[in-house]
Amino acid sequence: MEPSANRNRTAPMLSRFSSRLIDNIPAHINAKWRLKSLRKQLHEGYHLSEFDHHYLRYRTAGRGQFHLVFAADPPVTLECYDSLIRELSPRYRISVLELPGFGYSFPKHNFDFAFDHCVDDLANVLMHWRSGPYVLAFPCASAFFSLALAQRYPALVSHIAMMQAPDWQQEQHWKQRLDPKSLLRTPGIGQLLMKATQQKVARDWLGYASNTPAFTEQARPHITNQLHKGGCYCLASALQSSLPQKSPELGGITQPAMMIYGDQDRSHRKTDFNTIRLYSDDIRVQAIPGAGHFPELEYPQQFSRLIDQLLVNSGVHSTAIS
Known part of the structure; x- marks a missing residue:
């Protein structure tokens, strides 16, 4: 199944179409000169690519039979993955991407953040890399992208390793708790609010969601510098369009899957993570004691051991596809 590069990108509501332009138009205009500057400063293993609807910044490392693909959990940056990469790269090939609309993965004017379109865009990225099938390790809301990719493009995905991911309904409750006045979820208002307060939102969120001071202190300057x-x-655009109230078609996955969560994540204190099994009874749910919202980054050694268990014990081997 091939994602369509020329699909209709019209948003379901005019207000959403107009409001996401508050994000897209400035980013699209500024991307060329910003990316030109970034390309001159790329460190080893860092990459910038252009796709139909967005630019993508990602980093690569390691070698091995399995290719793990991580999505950075905004506002976390690629630079925050050093410790995790050190743990995993001796055994696995690693790619870490900044999702379109976050970090230096600038959206173009025609990027609309709609869930199904994001899935297709990510499928295009994975096909472009030509090194699958992949082990998708996506956190929180983006974990639903990995479920949809596994269902719709099964040849691309060998395993799924989600983080902080309950079912869609529980994620909606989480979203409402974080935005109780619906400011970020209101088209236009949410985008303008984020433009005015993004540094504060990022700083406050990191301090609230992480339960590991060492990781918080290490990540904060990278996030501040990038913004x-x-x-x-x-x-705001992602909450409004990528995580709408109505759930997309999910479930029926056949790939070995695990959901790993930090049991000291204050933002998910009321979340029942076992609900992720709605999409497959075989999903293994595993806590990392003491970790907050970023278990793979706060406790990389423990996370690495769980990845080993998922990949070694599943009996599924990676076979490169073209």
């Missing part, structure tokens, strides 16, 4: 230099934090 200061024009990185994206299109949180």
Whole structure:
């Protein structure tokens, strides 16, 4: 199944179409010169690519039979993955991407953040890399992208390793708790609010969601620096369009899957993570004691051991596809 590069990108509501332009138009206009500057400063293993609807910044490392693909959990940046990469790269090939609309993965004017379109865009990225099937390790809301990719493009996905991911309904409750006045979820108002307060939102969220001071202190300057230099934090557009009230078609996955969560995540204190099994009874749910919202980054050694268990014990081997 091939994602359509020329599909109709019209948003379901005029207000949403207009409001996401508050994010997209400035990013699209500024992307060329910002990316030109970034390309001159790329460190080893960091990459910038252009796709039909967005630009993508990602980093690569390691070698091995399995290719793990991580999605950075906004506002976390690629630079925050050093410790995790050190743990995993001796055994696995690693790619970490900043999702379109976040960090230096700038959206173009025609990127609409709609869930199904995001899934197709990510499928295009994975096909472009030509090194699958992949082990998708996506956190929180983006974990639903990995479920949809596994269902709709099964040849691309060998395993799924989600983080902080309950079922869609529980994620809606989480979204409402974080935005009780519906400011971020209101088209236009949410985008303008984020433009005015993104540094504060990012700083407050990191301090609230992480339960590991060492990780918090290590990540904070990277996040501050990226936003200061024009990185994206299109949180309102993502909440409005990528995580709408109505659930997309999910479930029926056949790939071995695990959901790993930090049991000290204050933002998910009322979340029942076992509900992720709605999409497959075989999903293994595993806590990392003491970790907050970023278990893979706060406790990389423990996370690495769980990945080993998922990949070694599943009996599924990675076979490269073209």
